[in-house]
Amino acid sequence: MSDVQEKKPITTSKLRQMKQNKEPITMLTAYDYPSAKLAEEAGIDILLVGDSLGMVVLGYESTVSVTMDDMVHHTKAVTRAAKTAFVVADMPFLTCHGSVEEAIHHAGRLIQEGNAKAVKIEGGEEILPIVKRCTKAGIPVMGHLGLTPQSVHQLGGYKVQGKDLESAKQLITDAKALEEAGAFGIVLECVPAEVTAKVAEAVEIPVIGIGAGVQCDGQVLVFHDVLSYASNLTPKFVKSYAQIGDMIQSAISQYVIEVRSRQFPEQRHSFAASEETIQQLYGEEVRV
Numbered sequence: 001m002s003d004v005q006e007k008k009p010i011t012t013s014k015l016r017q018m019k020q021n022k023e024p025i026t027m028l029t030a031y032d033y034p035s036a037k038l039a040e041e042a043g044i045d046i047l048l049v050g051d052s053l054g055m056v057v058l059g060y061e062s063t064v065s066v067t068m069d070d071m072v073h074h075t076k077a078v079t080r081a082a083k084t085a086f087v088v089a090d091m092p093f094l095t096c097h098g099s100v101e102e103a104i105h106h107a108g109r110l111i112q113e114g115n116a117k118a119v120k121i122e123g124g125e126e127i128l129p130i131v132k133r134c135t136k137a138g139i140p141v142m143g144h145l146g147l148t149p150q151s152v153h154q155l156g157g158y159k160v161q162g163k164d165l166e167s168a169k170q171l172i173t174d175a176k177a178l179e180e181a182g183a184f185g186i187v188l189e190c191v192p193a194e195v196t197a198k199v200a201e202a203v204e205i206p207v208i209g210i211g212a213g214v215q216c217d218g219q220v221l222v223f224h225d226v227l228s229y230a231s232n233l234t235p236k237f238v239k240s241y242a243q244i245g246d247m248i249q250s251a252i253s254q255y256v257i258e259v260r261s262r263q264f265p266e267q268r269h270s271f272a273a274s275e276e277t278i279q280q281l282y283g284e285e286v287r288v
């Protein structure tokens with residue numbers, strides 16, 4: 001039996017226990033069946049179907065163009081591959097800024113149609129009623145504080161958050177409020193490491209950082225950044241563990257060369273007809 005078969009499915013209580021045991025939680029985005037399968041087999045604890053898919057998979061400028069239908073479609077593909085990893089799906093732009101009923105309806109689609117285990121919602125105080133309602137309805141919610149990409153236009157770009165005392169304290173207040181409202185975890189993005197440490201200390205739920213230093217309960221990165229897979233942005237906090245974009249491109253270039261020069265396909269890649277069929281087809285003609 002392989003490690004993956006033996007591993008028990010990750011749950012929200014397991015994640016909280018990992019924080020208590022100071023066992024770092026691993027989280028990575030995934031947007032389709034193969035990326036989720038590979039990450040799952042590598043032992044990732046949480047797979048995030050992030051709305052970053054708008055940029056890295058769909059080619060948009062930001063995450064604001066991503067729709068609920070996009071999220072459901074990609075979440076379905078990821079959950080088909082996830083056997084033990086805990087799948088969290090992002091609530092896309094504006095799905096949490098109408099009524100609580102609308103938000104519940106959207107969250108319900110990610111769980112019922114997408115088969116996600118939980119949803120992630122960007123924001124602090126303003127989303128508390130939705131967090132409470134979702135949690136009450138049995139939908140686990142992960143918060144997202146610090147740099148919240150859906151507010152990129154309001155924030156004036158992808159900037160580090162919580163640099164001054166007031167905004168650092170606000171992050172701590174928001175994290176506590178999210179915990180109290182029932183969130184099972186928080187993603188903290190682009191925040192100074194010293195501030196992250198205080199946020200993580202202030203709550204019992206896991207705080208997963210991205211560009212937030214090492215002193216939190218786990219780390220999350222974007223799949224395409226980790227693998228240098230046609231990703232144009234390389235934020236300072238990203239570590240690239242492989243150059244698969246270059247590998248893919250040089251493999252495809254070689255394919256193009258071989259097709260153009262008729263090196264591919266070779267004899268061994270072709271199927272053969274029977275001698276009799278060939279005889280009748282070609283007669284005395286020269287065969288290809």
Ligand code: KIV
Pocket residue numbers: 029048049050051052053090187189210220222
């Ligand atoms: O959408 C996403 O990929 C995210 C991560 C950056 C945490 O929210």
